[in-house]
Amino acid sequence: MSLPKPIMRGLLAKRLRFHLPIACIMALLAGATFKFTVAEPRKQAYADFYKKYDSMKDFNAMREAGVFESVRPSGE
Template identity: 75%
Template sequence: MSLPKPMMRGLLAKRLRFHLPIAFTLALTAAIAFKYTVTEPKKRAYADFYKQYDAVKEFNAMREAGIFESVQPTGK
């Protein structure tokens, strides 16, 4: 009883024909999942924050707190 010879010629091409589409499908699925579970909620959170954000009010609050050295608080 002898073992059959292993197929060496064309083995990489045969394996790639099977594994390459699977790898691309998994990569695409992971990219889409990341987009909709991480980046879209983050974009929405930034948009909601900047709808309510008032830069002038924030600047005046920091100026009154004395954070800036070049801008004097009003009333001094």
Template identity: 65%
Template sequence: MSQGLLAKPQMRGLLAKRLRFHIVGAFVVSLSVVALYKFGVAEPRKRAYANFYKNYDAVKEFEAMRDAGVFHGVRPKGE
């Protein structure tokens, strides 16, 4: 009968080896999250703001709110 010998467990450098693996994994995950946020949230938001302000007339909006009575310190036109 021959018994197989068990391999000795790695005792030295185990923490460094595992840290190296996990640091690389964390870096890859963080870069992918940043890319997803940039292209999934930030860029569409920039485009939406650009499209909104392309045709936005602040004076026209102010006059519409003034005529609707939104402001208490401004009289409606014609009073």
């Protein structure tokens, strides 16, 4: 009993017809999953932060703490 010869002609094209659509669908699903589980919540967190962010208050707090060398704290 001998094994049949493997069919090599057209093997790549046959495998690609099956695997390429699956790979594309999985890539789209991974992208959509990342967008809705990571990117959108991050974008919303930034928007929420900057709604109530006061840059002058933050600057004055850093100035009073002595973070900046070129700006003197008020009161000197």
